[in-house]
Amino acid sequence: MLLVTKPLVPPWNDSAKLVPRDLARAASGRHELHVLVTPEGRAEWPARVRAHPLYRGAGDYRPGPLQQLRLLAAVWRLRGAVDALHFFFQPHPAASRVARALARACRRPTIHTVLSAPRAGADPARLLFADRTVTLSLHTARALGMDMDAAMVIPPGLAEDAPVGAARAAAACRAAGIEPPFMLYPGDYEFSGGHALLLDIWNRSPELPMLVLAGRAKTPRAEAHRRIVEARALSLGLEPRLRALGTVPDLPALVAACEAVLFPAESLYGKTDLPLVILEAWRESRPLLASDLPPLAEAVAGAGAVLPAAADAWQSALRSLPERGRAWGEAGRRRFLERHTALGVARAYEAIYDGIEAGSRQRDREER
Secondary structure (H helix, E strand, O other), rough: OOOOOOOOOOOOOHHHHHHHHHHHHHOOOOOEEEEEEEEEEOOOOOEEEEEEEOOOOOOOOOOOOOHHHHHHHHHHHHHHHHHHEEEEEOOOHHHHHHHHHHHHOOOOOOEEEEEOOOOOOOOOOHOOOEEEEOOOOHHHHHHHHOOOOOOOOOOOOEEOOOOOOOOHHHHHHHHHOOOEEEEEEOOOOOOOEEEEEEEEHHHHOOOOOEEEEOOOOOOOOOHHHHHHHHHHHOOOOOOHHHEEEEEOHHHHHHHHHOOEEEEOOOOOOOOOOOHHHHHHHHHHOOOOOOOOOOHHHHHHOOOEEEEEEOOHHHHHHOOOHHHHHHHHHHHHHHHHHOOOOOHHHHHHHHHHHHHHHHHHHHHHHHHO
């Protein structure tokens, strides 16, 4: 199976790399998996994973034309060595059109793991191309107009299931120049939204601890958005109780150090249906408070607080953390172990691979 992806090399801060990376690392070895890396990234893969040094560098959040051309050339070159092509990307008509043409030329079965919901109003016929389409949530399967009886939903998982540990958490705090206690919103400044809601709550709730915002820069415009949030906090007199960080080197460790993870996102554009930082919060038994966006509400219900975009609701939930936080954290840890380990995710994909290989063997017998 060829995993058609961005370069699977550090930095590991992009779900389009983390989801296939953890699948490849957790796979049983029953199927030979092929991954696309840089020359420096060939050595870190387990047996039965073949790494191909296609890319020259780690690449950007949005791959450029040259990187895309290298990807197409590599898939064409490797087509004879694999039974199927497994694509990982967010739904986009142009990308689906290219993937459809490539699969037809390579004459190989295809799987598409759809990493996020499509844009509102998008035509599913322009997005669906694969023989087997996997979504991360029922919400996205519905948005794509899929037959819900046949929809394949495999939520994401994490390869590391043990908590980060106190030493690493403390080191991340020192690197960021912050001291516990604090609450963390790990949403990006440009697309996620929800920052104004939290600033409003912190402005009228002086009893709350420090609020740390940590948003990865996905485009050159992200820093300007971060400065807007920072300036608004300064105008409200919140500077001593708020830190607006950009990209941090070890976000999972900051999650481990915080009192609670807040995710009041207004949009999941550019993120998976279930952002991996939520799984990291559950792994660390941190209480989670999330917005009621459909993919989040679907995943978080019963393992955290699902809240409307209303300051009163969030303020009430935050004030209840001393009584309810531990129970939310324990429920999240149980949810993580039940549904979101990479080992469980890999077994679900291997069942799909089994079906593809069985079909390939049947076709070979018929052709003889």
